[in-house]
Every structure is written in C-alpha cells, then in structure tokens.
Amino acid sequence: GENVEQHPSTLSVQEGDSAVIKCTYSDSASNYFPWYKQELGKGPQLIIDIRSNVGEKKDQRIAVTLNKTAKHFSLHITETQPEDSAVYFCAAKEARYSSASKIIFGSGTRLSIRP
Amino acid sequence: ETGVTQTPRHLVMGMTNKKSLKCEQHLGHNAMYWYKQSAKKPLELMFVYSLEERVENNSVPSRFSPECPNSSHLFLHLHTLQPEDSALYLCASSQETGPYEQYFGPGTRLTVT
Secondary structure, three states: OOOEEEEOOEEEEEOOOOEEEEEEEOOOOOOEEEEEEEOOOOOOEEEEEEEOOOOEEEEOOEEEEEEOOOOEEEEEEOOOOHHHOEEEEEEEEOOOOOOOOOEEEOOOEEEEEEO | OOOEEEEOOEEEEOOOOEEEEEEEEOOOOOEEEEEEEOOOOOOEEEEEEEOOEEEEEOOOOOOEEEEEEEOOEEEEEEEOOOHHHOEEEEEEEEOOOOOOOOEEOOOEEEEEO
C-alpha cells in the first residue's frame, strides 16, 4: 500500500519569509495529492490539491509542485503571515479504488511564524 | 464551517461505559469516513462507508462499531475502551463519483479514564 513521508516535522520561519514542506510517496499509481491545514481545536481543512497530470498549481500565496518521476511533492507558502501558523499534512490517494477510498496522510509539519 | 458537524466535541468516559459519536454532513456527499488522530501518529483511517455500505475496515478493534444509517449520518459506537483509545476522532465526507476532496468535521476529543 501507499506510504507517505513528510519533512520537516517542525518549521519556524520569520514572518514574510517563505516556507517549504516536502513529501514523498511510494505508490507510483497514486493520482491525487491534497494538502491540509489543521489549526488548534479544528479538523483538517483542504487548502490546495494537485492531480498527477499537473506539475504545479498555485493559489495566491500557496503553491504545490509534483514530480511524478521522483515521487515527491512540495508545498510552498510565500510571504508568510501569523495566521499561517498551523499543522500541515500532505496526503496521497491510492489510484486503484474509487474516490471513497484511502487517502494516506503524512505525519504532519508544525509551522510557526515568528513575528 | 466545512459542512460536516460532529457531536459531542468532548467526551470523557470510563472503560466500562458505552457511548456513541455522531457525524452529520450537509454537503450531499455519499462517502463518509472515520479517522483517529493521536498525539504521536498521523491520521489513521478507521472506516470508510460508500453509498451507506462499509468498504474499508482498517483492522480496527471490535470495541469500535460504526453505523451509517443514511448518506448524511455516521456513528461510531464505543464500548469497553482502553486508555490508549484516547484521541481526536475525526469524521470526513466526500463524493463517491468525484471530485476526491474530503471535508473534515471538527472532531470529538475522547478521553478514556
């Protein structure tokens, strides 16, 4: 089955700087890669996703890149703000099931933005 | 906020108690999920229901019993739990025919004493 590894586990950046979180996956058939943000006391919230037929996707200050050959994908947050402080999870969806199927999550990155 | 609600938000129970967690989605989805989130482990998928049928059971102990009476509601019945079952239990929903996005509820913080 799919295995997702995420690094780093904690990340502290100065407000206004960029943050990068990296993930690798093991199943080359995986075809959907969402990123979730979890704030204290809340459930994970989808912030951006990418499908395997796309190499990069951007939404305002957030971008995700996917390298299918190397089986890794990354989240980039530019011009970080205090409200970006949260735990971020990457995930990969197994391709051989329907959409009601396993999404395997990474272990999470706790991002702290220093004022 | 996400269209998925969970009750209760907090629950403390003894090991001999029986309780139930409830999840309701208002998104018109037809697939629902239970996840366990503990301090030292990533999100662990417990159960998947698609079109009200259980399609995934990730080797979850029988002291956890899911129920999906319709596509909008999902329950997790708990009995004779152990202290190591203390965790945040998250419900999510998605659309079976796509897109793939899963929307999570706020979770139930469970403490087993």
